[in-house]
Amino acid sequence: MIELIRRRDPHRPDRWKIYFGDVCIGDIGPRAGVPTTVDQLEWYCGFVPPAHRGVDAGGTAIDLHDARQKFEVAWRKLRTAFTDDDFAAYRYARAWTAWNRECGRTAASCRHKRRMAARDASAA
Template sequence: MRSGNPRDTDLWEWCCGFYPGSHPGECSGGTAATFDQARADFEAAWRLFLANRTEADFQAWRDHKAWTAEKYRRFDRGERMPHDWRPGQ
């Protein structure tokens, strides 16, 4: 549910996509007056988005997620990330 918007605008907003693993122009989003309409619009956009994804796209996202998690674990311990660290190490 969107907040801080005028009352005469759509209450619900959705965004579809992920990065890395896609280009910014491939992500989409919109607004809707009801949750059910926002959900239906999102599901239609997600089906289209998935049709253009490869396993490599999902792996790029998983690798980035793992790298970010490790970075914050190390920062919490006062360590730096090795410049050559890769997910799975």
């Protein structure tokens, strides 16, 4: 089984992103605006598209060790609900989003890429 990997969020250094292979399946980080007398961390396990079906989990934790334990328990329960198609849909959406952002930066180049892709598809 693929091991879970934890990486710092590049946009929020106080948060950790959790990866299953190349798919970000959740995060752990501080809660905002809560009193110091309550759990200071929050965790979330899930990704789109399964999260749209209600296949996700989240909660609070006292410290990073507690958050990691709760996350791993949730992951073991949820992992069976995720299909290969869910992971493929996530990867497709990620690739499409990256492509679309690149098109926004270089609109003329993307029009050319679309024409070339259409030409290649019709030739196949």
